[in-house]
Amino acid sequence: MGLDDCNLSSNNCKDLSSIIHTNPSLKELKLNNNELGDAGIEYLSKGLLTPSCSLQKLWLQNCNLTSASCETLRSVLSAQPSLTELHVGDNKLGTAGVKVLCQGLMNPNCKLQKLQLEYCELTADIVEALNAALQAKPTLKELSLSNNTLGDTAVKQLCRGLVEASCDLELLHLENCGITSDSCRDISAVLSNKPSLLDLAVGDNKIGDAGLALLCQGLLHPNCKIQKLWLWDCDLTSASCKDLSRVFSTKETLLEVSLIDNNLRDSGMEMLCQALKDPKAHLQELWVRECGLTAACCKAVSSVLSVNKHLQVLHIGENKLGNAGVEILCEGLLHPNCNIHSLWLGNCDITAACCATLANVMVTKQNLTELDLSYNTLEDEGVMKLCEAVRNPNCKMQQLILYDIFWGPEVDDELKALEEARPDVKIVS
Amino acid sequence: MASWMLCIALILTAVAGAVGETRYEKFLRQHVDYPRTLGLMGHRYCGVMLARRQVTAPGRPCKPSNTFVHAPAEDLVATCTRPADSMGFHSTSTTMDITACRLRGGDTRPPCNYRARQLHHHVRVSCLDGLPVHLAGTYASVNES
Numbered sequence: 001m002g003l004d005d006c007n008l009s010s011n012n013c014k015d016l017s018s019i020i021h022t023n024p025s026l027k028e029l030k031l032n033n034n035e036l037g038d039a040g041i042e043y044l045s046k047g048l049l050t051p052s053c054s055l056q057k058l059w060l061q062n063c064n065l066t067s068a069s070c071e072t073l074r075s076v077l078s079a080q081p082s083l084t085e086l087h088v089g090d091n092k093l094g095t096a097g098v099k100v101l102c103q104g105l106m107n108p109n110c111k112l113q114k115l116q117l118e119y120c121e122l123t124a125d126i127v128e129a130l131n132a133a134l135q136a137k138p139t140l141k142e143l144s145l146s147n148n149t150l151g152d153t154a155v156k157q158l159c160r161g162l163v164e165a166s167c168d169l170e171l172l173h174l175e176n177c178g179i180t181s182d183s184c185r186d187i188s189a190v191l192s193n194k195p196s197l198l199d200l201a202v203g204d205n206k207i208g209d210a211g212l213a214l215l216c217q218g219l220l221h222p223n224c225k226i227q228k229l230w231l232w233d234c235d236l237t238s239a240s241c242k243d244l245s246r247v248f249s250t251k252e253t254l255l256e257v258s259l260i261d262n263n264l265r266d267s268g269m270e271m272l273c274q275a276l277k278d279p280k281a282h283l284q285e286l287w288v289r290e291c292g293l294t295a296a297c298c299k300a301v302s303s304v305l306s307v308n309k310h311l312q313v314l315h316i317g318e319n320k321l322g323n324a325g326v327e328i329l330c331e332g333l334l335h336p337n338c339n340i341h342s343l344w345l346g347n348c349d350i351t352a353a354c355c356a357t358l359a360n361v362m363v364t365k366q367n368l369t370e371l372d373l374s375y376n377t378l379e380d381e382g383v384m385k386l387c388e389a390v391r392n393p394n395c396k397m398q399q400l401i402l403y404d405i406f407w408g409p410e411v412d413d414e415l416k417a418l419e420e421a422r423p424d425v426k427i428v429s
Numbered sequence: 430m431a432s433w434m435l436c437i438a439l440i441l442t443a444v445a446g447a448v449g450e451t452r453y454e455k456f457l458r459q460h461v462d463y464p465r466t467l468g469l470m471g472h473r474y475c476g477v478m479l480a481r482r483q484v485t486a487p488g489r490p491c492k493p494s495n496t497f498v499h500a501p502a503e504d505l506v507a508t509c510t511r512p513a514d515s516m517g518f519h520s521t522s523t524t525m526d527i528t529a530c531r532l533r534g535g536d537t538r539p540p541c542n543y544r545a546r547q548l549h550h551h552v553r554v555s556c557l558d559g560l561p562v563h564l565a566g567t568y569a570s571v572n573e574s
Contacts, residue, residue, distance in 0.1 A: 004480075005481065147472075175533075175534070232534050258536075318493075370490075403492050428490065
């Protein structure tokens with residue numbers, strides 16, 4: 001049941017409580033962005049604590065909860081073995097509150113698998129309680145602590161706890177947690193000791209090239225089976241690309257990597273491209289938006305596209321590729337080996353002059369289903385060329401994304417006409 | 430039970446508003462929030478507002494960036510009467526309160542998580558028939574250093 005942002009308040013919780021009570025088959029309840037408050041949770045718990053309740057997933061993000069709600073949440077965790085997911089981020093629960101929550105986790109009845117505590121105003125002091133809970137909870141698969149000022153000391157402690165814990169952790173999110181290169185040896189240890197770990201997110205932490213080098217040691221370890229790696233806005237430069245290249249060309253499990261907003265520059269990108277041509281590079285999704293790239297690296301990227309059959313999603317927007325760069329990219333896109341189905345070129349300094357080539361790709365590349373050209377000054381001329389391509393039955397696009405592009409009323413009319421001519425193609429603006 | 434009806438009504442109104450709206454109405458929906466919606470601080474402002482205004486929605490990719498202007502719509506309409514620059518954009522005579530939302534992490538699949546920056550910027554718009562229909566960017570006042 002999805003009730004996000006429905007203007008619900010604590011008063012509605014009495015009704016919600018009886019709904020939960022009378023619907024034992026209810027498995028998921030989403031109440032994000034409603035001013036429920038601590039009082040609301042109190043009412044809600046009556047329903048949540050009924051023995052017949054078999055709720056599995058509960059979302060209470062941004063519900064104006066404080067530490068006072070944690071006692072209630074503790075009792076729910078202790079009483080409901082059916083609950084496998086709890087999302088309570090964006091509430092001022094604080095360290096004291098979450099310590100109480102952790103007591104609930106310790107209860108043998110609790111079979112929680114996914115715990116989301118982003119933006120909960122947690123501090124370093126929470127780690128001791130978290131580690132104790134992790135030791136006691138082998139069922140835990142996903143832990144998100146992003147956007148809490150934990151700091152290196154706490155993160156190192158947490159990592160040591162994770163290595164010792166018997167839980168087969170699959171997802172660990174520590175974005176914007178005040179991590180520096182100091183923590184990276186310990187995070188690396190988690191990578192090399194937990195073959196269960198598939199998803200690591202440490203974006204928005206100033207780990208720098210030094211930190212990345214340490215992380216790569218863990219990433220390259222044979223025990224590491226990482227699939228998704230989020231390293232956006234980590235203060236990385238082209239110097240990181242040597243180590244990253246080694247990971248790309250050896251870690252066959254690696255499927256998705258985000259390097260957004262790191263100053264990799266053309267030289268860094270070229271190194272990554274070399275690695276992506278290796279047969280062992282099985283990467284499917286690459287995010288290099290806003291990485292200081294120019295047209296100069298497009299030849300290398302194009303070269304990848306002409307040999308790499310695994311890459312399906314490429315985000316390369318917010319780089320000054322220009323028409324020249326994109327034209328070169330399109331050459332690679334058209335190669336029969338290229339299996340890119342989703343391409344993001346937002347804010348790349350593309351103008352109308354490039355649209356003929358892009359239109360050609362749209363009608364030739366049958367597997368290209370998603371194309372983003374937002375924030376580019378395509379003008380009426382350019383957008384009309386794209387529309388012409390959409391009309392072509394050979395165009396198999398599902399989504400053409402054109403956010404924040406200015407066009408005149410003639411284009412408006414054409415877009416309306418396209419809604420009827422090609423209802424299968426969603427043009428998003 | 431009245432709250433349920435309200436919730437359904439809100440959803441229906443929002444959907445109806447998005448279909449068959451004019452370019453100007455769309456501009457207001459995506460870019461104008463005046464007075465600034467209360468009770469939403471920091472990053473929450475962006476996530477909640479973009480969802481409420483249907484800029485982000487299930488099935489739609491997360492918009493990488495979006496700016497909300499906290500000034501009366503009339504002020505932005507008045508901007509269209511000011512002389513256009515070489516690219517055809519009109520700039521506001523004064524700075525305005527704005528919230529610049531930027532997608533975090535980059536994942537374009539909902540749920541969309543944003544960073545919010547509160548700024549005082551001049552706002553640049555494109556106009557059609559005397560009405561703003563496109564936000565062409567914002568910039569700090571040249572007097573500020």
